[in-house]
Amino acid sequence: MLATDRRINLFSLNILAALLASATTCSAAAEREKSPEAGAGAIEYADIGSVHKDGELVTEPRHASQVVRRIWMNIRTSEDRQSFKESIARMQNRKPVYLSYTVTADQSDIEDNIRAYLNTLSKIRRRGFVFHKKEIEKKVAEAMAVFGYYNPEITIELADQSDYANGEVLVKARKGKPVLIRNIEADLNVDDEVLALLEKVRLLNHMVKDGIFNHSDYESYKSSLIANAVSKGYLKAKLVSSRVKLYPEENAADIFITFDGGPRYKISRIEFHGFEESHDMARKLTPIKAGEYYDTEKISKMNHNLYESGYFKTADIQTKKDDIVDDQVPLKVELARRPYATLDAGIGVSTDEGVRLQLFGKMPWLNSKGHSFNSFMKVSQVNQYIHGDYIIPRNDPLRDFYVISPHFEHKDNNDTLYDSVVMTLAYVTKTHGRWERKYFLEYGYDDFEQGGEHGNASLLMPGVQLSTSDMEENTMDPSWGYRFTVTGKTSLERVISNQSLAHVNASMKWVLSPTENSRLVMRYEQGWLFGGDMKKIPPRLRFFAGGDQSIRGYGFEKIAPKNNKGELLGGRYLSVGSVEMQFPIRTGMRLATFLDAGTVNNSYIHPDMHYGTGLGVRYISPVGPIRFDIGVGVSETHVPWKIHFGIGPEL
Numbered sequence: 001m002l003a004t005d006r007r008i009n010l011f012s013l014n015i016l017a018a019l020l021a022s023a024t025t026c027s028a029a030a031e032r033e034k035s036p037e038a039g040a041g042a043i044e045y046a047d048i049g050s051v052h053k054d055g056e057l058v059t060e061p062r063h064a065s066q067v068v069r070r071i072w073m074n075i076r077t078s079e080d081r082q083s084f085k086e087s088i089a090r091m092q093n094r095k096p097v098y099l100s101y102t103v104t105a106d107q108s109d110i111e112d113n114i115r116a117y118l119n120t121l122s123k124i125r126r127r128g129f130v131f132h133k134k135e136i137e138k139k140v141a142e143a144m145a146v147f148g149y150y151n152p153e154i155t156i157e158l159a160d161q162s163d164y165a166n167g168e169v170l171v172k173a174r175k176g177k178p179v180l181i182r183n184i185e186a187d188l189n190v191d192d193e194v195l196a197l198l199e200k201v202r203l204l205n206h207m208v209k210d211g212i213f214n215h216s217d218y219e220s221y222k223s224s225l226i227a228n229a230v231s232k233g234y235l236k237a238k239l240v241s242s243r244v245k246l247y248p249e250e251n252a253a254d255i256f257i258t259f260d261g262g263p264r265y266k267i268s269r270i271e272f273h274g275f276e277e278s279h280d281m282a283r284k285l286t287p288i289k290a291g292e293y294y295d296t297e298k299i300s301k302m303n304h305n306l307y308e309s310g311y312f313k314t315a316d317i318q319t320k321k322d323d324i325v326d327d328q329v330p331l332k333v334e335l336a337r338r339p340y341a342t343l344d345a346g347i348g349v350s351t352d353e354g355v356r357l358q359l360f361g362k363m364p365w366l367n368s369k370g371h372s373f374n375s376f377m378k379v380s381q382v383n384q385y386i387h388g389d390y391i392i393p394r395n396d397p398l399r400d401f402y403v404i405s406p407h408f409e410h411k412d413n414n415d416t417l418y419d420s421v422v423m424t425l426a427y428v429t430k431t432h433g434r435w436e437r438k439y440f441l442e443y444g445y446d447d448f449e450q451g452g453e454h455g456n457a458s459l460l461m462p463g464v465q466l467s468t469s470d471m472e473e474n475t476m477d478p479s480w481g482y483r484f485t486v487t488g489k490t491s492l493e494r495v496i497s498n499q500s501l502a503h504v505n506a507s508m509k510w511v512l513s514p515t516e517n518s519r520l521v522m523r524y525e526q527g528w529l530f531g532g533d534m535k536k537i538p539p540r541l542r543f544f545a546g547g548d549q550s551i552r553g554y555g556f557e558k559i560a561p562k563n564n565k566g567e568l569l570g571g572r573y574l575s576v577g578s579v580e581m582q583f584p585i586r587t588g589m590r591l592a593t594f595l596d597a598g599t600v601n602n603s604y605i606h607p608d609m610h611y612g613t614g615l616g617v618r619y620i621s622p623v624g625p626i627r628f629d630i631g632v633g634v635s636e637t638h639v640p641w642k643i644h645f646g647i648g649p650e651l
Contacts, residue, residue: 418448446538463489501532542570552631553612
């Protein structure tokens, strides 16, 4: 390329020299005509000595060419030579510049759609912008028409007209007036129950008169019509016709839809195969019955119930088209039993209890009535207990059952030492709204020593527990959710009890997400203990605070009223609250900062408040967040601090 340019430059100089020589010859001829002394055929050049270089007289055309060439070569060897060569090199080595697009629109979703449409264009060189401008504008208009804007205001221009190395194109789009739905006619051939459902589908997809016509909503509406009709038993539902008449000049659209549901299918029979002993229980878990209309929501609920019961390893529900006869659909359910018993073990360490061993045992199917047994054992340096639940289902194994729960616990922590045996008979029901109700009768015997006070207690306590919770499907790391539990129980002296008292405990926890990857975690716990002689009340009913689930920065259950020797006695009232903010620092990890506050006392007249604050890290693992906190008890003069470690979901 350089050699070619050089030949072109030399050719241009030769032409310049020839023109100069020609001009010189013409001037000489003119001078001869003026000079009477000049003889015929004589060539006189003396009068043109003004064209020279370094005193060299130009006497012939070829001399002029040589002089000009020598002048050019002197330039090429001067200070300008290097910059000239660099300019030529830049022109020769410059890569092609392609257009890129910076989009500005009224809405972020419109901006995203415009970018998506522009990305479908072939690469366009910057020098071809003028020829492709109309094509770019057309793509932008198509992207906006999807949202119902057929008369947009579009501006397309280069960011810098003078810089040929800058291929940025500024695309500015304003919506203008939208196309509104002037009329919508939907002929839906379904029964009234499903017609009401399809009307809700229309509203959810914004297909309403005077609403903005949006192609995406329109396509979603048509798909939802079929999907919802099929889910309610119209297995052959089809869209007969769908038309949209657009009037961009009037900003109006008319929609016409004809939908045929066809026959509505019913469940002819439900057949259970495998694990024959469980068939009666499986029927109790089935929300859909033979003779009812086919309903995918109920079938999905049936599948969920079968797995949630814990009885079945697999529960495969099948519907085959070949088995459909006369608008009747049979369901076939293949069941496989879970193992007779399972045992899970875990080992861990915490600053509250030290090294601990945990065992979880399950026996999900004990007999044809669906009885099951779950057990849990924990052994640590300060606490050992065993708990069991024998479950007897009623009509609904998931929502209505009896529980017999034996419990033994030994505790030796701080100034607390006791052994307790508790037996509980409970009836649990979830059949009324969102609240789970547990009505129970608890008998416990305790032998204890608390802060130098020795005693034993025999208490028969009827009570009730109410609980409710809700959260998103990601239960390991929910972005939102709550849990609320309140338990109240009481005993009467001389009714298998050595004293009368009432015990109430309420706990609440919320999880919110100010942003997608941040978390705001709040919790509050309140406890009351009324009546009874404090010296005779067992430690398991007294209140203590401190630890990773209470006020961080303090040891486990080290906050409570004390005697004259500084020994913990426990309190009648508990109030503990916490606010924690978690910020993302990298994928799957968050930094936490928290403030805990609370008190345990026997009177709220002069409560002794304790405050703990600190920093922590949350690592989101498959088994739930792994929590590591460093807490500081800022309300104390000696400022205690503790390291807290835990694993498990927030709710």
